[in-house]
Amino acid sequence: DILAVDGVDEVMVGLNDLHLDTGVASHFELVVSDLMAMIADAVRRRGMRFGFGGVARADDETLPVPSDLLLPQHARLGSTSSWLSRSFHRRGGDPDIVAADVAALRTRLDFWQGQPEPVLDARLEDLRRHLRESFGA
Numbered sequence: 202d203i204l205a206v207d208g209v210d211e212v213m214v215g216l217n218d219l220h221l222d223t224g225v226a227s228h229f230e231l232v233v234s235d236l237m238a239m240i241a242d243a244v245r246r247r248g249m250r251f252g253f254g255g256v257a258r259a260d261d262e263t264l265p266v267p268s269d270l271l272l273p274q275h276a277r278l279g280s281t282s283s284w285l286s287r288s289f290h291r292r293g294g295d296p297d298i299v300a301a302d303v304a305a306l307r308t309r310l311d312f313w314q315g316q317p318e319p320v321l322d323a324r325l326e327d328l329r330r331h332l333r334e335s336f337g338a
Contacts, residue, residue, distance in 0.1 A: 204247050211250040213282060214240060227336045228254070229266055232274050233329050241278040252282030258302045259309040261288045268309070270331055273324035276313040 203209060214237070220228035223236070231237050237253065244251040256275070259268050275283065285303070292298050313321070 204243060204249070209249070211252070211282070212240070212244045213284075214251075214253040216254040227332065229271075229328075229332055229336070232271065232278075233325060233332065237278060241280070245279050250281045251278070252280050253278070255284040255286040256306060256310075257286040257288040258291075259306045261291075263291075264288065265335065266328070266331060270324060270328040272306075272309055273313045273316065273321050274328065275310060276316065277318075277321040277325060 203212065214231075216228035216231050219231055219236075223231070225231060225234075232254065241251050241253075253275075254271075256272065257264055257268055259272070261268060274280075289299050289302055292302075313324075
């Protein structure tokens with residue numbers, strides 16, 4: 202219904218809200234779900250921009266899910282936007298550091314955008330395995 206609203210030209214899926222509405226154990230489950238793929242496909246078919254969730258620093262090793270498991274999902278789903286996570290402030294929030302971290306993130310996203318579908322599908326399976334092992338999802 203939202204896609205038919207005049208003036209809507211981009212859809213950003215909030216994982217926390219959708220997680221609460223669907224009752225899944227972890228918002229990360231949504232990233233690998235058929236529901237997210239369906240939403241992404243529907244948005245892109247309408248010629249709209251699509252994004253979801255938040256992205257962390259590309260080199261942040263403290264995350265419950267490594268960036269190199271989540272970032273490929275943006276490429277796989279055709280995501281063109283995301284929020285920056287709290288991890289960008291863990292190093293003090295200095296504008297120069299944040300700018301460098303965003304540049305590194307864009308470089309890593311560009312890398313994943315350039316990967317062929319079989320590589321992205323393999324990372325999807327790696328993420329599913331990680332979620333099962335880490336969250337029982």
